[in-house]
Amino acid sequence: MKNFYVPILLFAFLINVNAQTNLYENPEFDDIAKSHRIIAIVPFKTKVKLRPKQMKDMTSEQLDRLEKAEGEGIQTALYSWFLKRKKRGDMKTVDIQDVRTTTAILNKKDINYDNILDYTPQELAQILGVDSVISGDFETNKPMSEGASLALGLLVGFGGATNSALINMSVHNAENGTLLWNYNKKVNGGLGSSSEDLINVLMRKASRRLSYTKN
Structure with missing residues (x-):
């Protein structure tokens, strides 16, 4: 039985070692969230920091496509994470806008991954017709999403666990653009093999201070 627990303990250690977390919650978030009925998640701006040898096998256009796929993968993983909480009964007052919607x-307004930073979170929320918008940026040295991993697999050989990931996530109010919540976390170590694994690790503790998922 002792041998059974060693890998689990080692994995837990790898996830938590050198972890850095900064979390801000607007003191009025709970009250503001009471009037919210729908939230949206936009693609995260992503930076994939590959090794020099890997970069030699890629063009800048390929890297751009890779980072876009990764940013959209984080968006989809977060959407799935919220849907699971909704199904579980942890989100009784708000719905999550389907990422396809x-x-x-955004496409109808000519807003895409490349120019989304030209718009404020408040503008995006109002365009999307939601009460708040979740946005952010993400940095990693190994893509986690299926789409990004597929693109990378066609270009460079690359295995092993992710060594580092940094996510900066914010929730802004649609009515006035107020920052309601910000979560900045860096993790070194094994983070699983998909965007869903990564989001589960990163959101495990942060969700306890996110008004939409508080019990």
Whole structure:
């Protein structure tokens, strides 16, 4: 039985070693969230920091596509994470806009991954017709999403666990653009093999201070 617990303990250690977390919660978030009925998640701006040898096998255009796929993968993983909490009964007052609806609305306004930073979170929330918008940026040295991993697999050989990930996530109010919540976390170590694994690790403790998922 002792041997059974060693890998689990080692994995837990790898996830937590050198972890750095900064979390801000607006003192009025709970009260503001009471009037919210729908939230949206936009693609995260992503930086994939590959090794020099890997970069030699890629063009800048390929890297751009890779980072876009990764940013959209984080968006989809977060959407799935919130849906699971909704199904579990942890989110009784708000719904999450389907990411396909979010993408379609933004495309009609000629807003995409490349120019989304030209718009404020308040502008994006109002365009999407939601009460708040979740946005952010993400940095990693190994892509986690299926789409990004597929793109990378076609270009460079690359295995092993992710060594580092940094996520900066914010929730802004649609009505006035107020920052309601910000979560900045860096983790070194094994983070699983998908965007869903990564989000589960990163959101495990942060969700306890996110008004939408508080019990």
